[in-house]
Amino acid sequence: MRRLFRLFHRGFPSRLTVASIWGTFALGALLAGCATPPPADDPDAVAEYREANDPLEPTNRVFYVINDGVDAVVLRPLALAYRWAVPEVVRTHTHNLLANLGSPVVLVNDTLQAKPGRMGDTSMRMLINTTIGVAGIFDVATGWGFPAHDSDSGMTLALWGVPEGPFLYLPVLGPSNPRDAVGFGLDYVEDPFTWVGRGEIVDALGWARFSLTALDTRSSLIDTLDKIKAQALDPYATFRSLYRQHRRSQIDEARAAD
Numbered sequence: 001m002r003r004l005f006r007l008f009h010r011g012f013p014s015r016l017t018v019a020s021i022w023g024t025f026a027l028g029a030l031l032a033g034c035a036t037p038p039p040a041d042d043p044d045a046v047a048e049y050r051e052a053n054d055p056l057e058p059t060n061r062v063f064y065v066i067n068d069g070v071d072a073v074v075l076r077p078l079a080l081a082y083r084w085a086v087p088e089v090v091r092t093h094t095h096n097l098l099a100n101l102g103s104p105v106v107l108v109n110d111t112l113q114a115k116p117g118r119m120g121d122t123s124m125r126m127l128i129n130t131t132i133g134v135a136g137i138f139d140v141a142t143g144w145g146f147p148a149h150d151s152d153s154g155m156t157l158a159l160w161g162v163p164e165g166p167f168l169y170l171p172v173l174g175p176s177n178p179r180d181a182v183g184f185g186l187d188y189v190e191d192p193f194t195w196v197g198r199g200e201i202v203d204a205l206g207w208a209r210f211s212l213t214a215l216d217t218r219s220s221l222i223d224t225l226d227k228i229k230a231q232a233l234d235p236y237a238t239f240r241s242l243y244r245q246h247r248r249s250q251i252d253e254a255r256a257a258d
Helices: 002-006 015-032 043-052 057-085 088-101 103-112 116-131 153-159 178-190 200-220 222-231 235-256
Strands: 168-170 174-176
Touching: 057 168, 057 200, 057 222, 057 235, 088 103, 088 116, 088 200, 103 116, 103 153, 103 178, 153 178, 153 235, 168 178, 174 178, 174 235, 200 222, 222 235
Parallel strands: none
Antiparallel strands: 168 174
């Protein structure tokens, strides 16, 4: 599930796109309201409510339904077509290229987390894959002993002691929390491609990166997501739980790294 929750942490083609997403979320949050806490004389219900830590659950579920509908009508069919039409070796090279484009953000956060070992791995991956790996199309660095790892601003804030806050399900972005939502914005600022001058060619490349990131991620998760939706009694609650487990695992791994 790792890549599901990083789908839109890279590749937005313009600041207008980001502003539109957050405007939609803010409007929806105002309209949908909050979950009603259980009565204090029901300790089991209170404990369950606190464990879920999802006070905006009605709003979150509305966005889950919207996102799921968009996925069923647009993303999943496109991902199936992508997996059918594009040979696996080409999909692998595309993934490698996209990962290399995201390396600067990883390096920034390795640095902010004060993880010299990870900083070295990321620096070497960028150098080796960008040169010998032909702009990252070939992942030469992994075979040479420099493995990939996850690192983003949400994880950095967690290592700095910022609490995650309540669960959020955001339009387009999916599962999140206030800390990771802020981290998403910081990742966008840290990405060097955010500051590349605008123009038709640059904008086209931005949209191409955005589209390929979506197809690459969604196509790799077709079987996993289909299984969860078919077997889970409450897919929303399942995704909420999986997201939290995934983020805690990433943070624990980063905290233990050198």
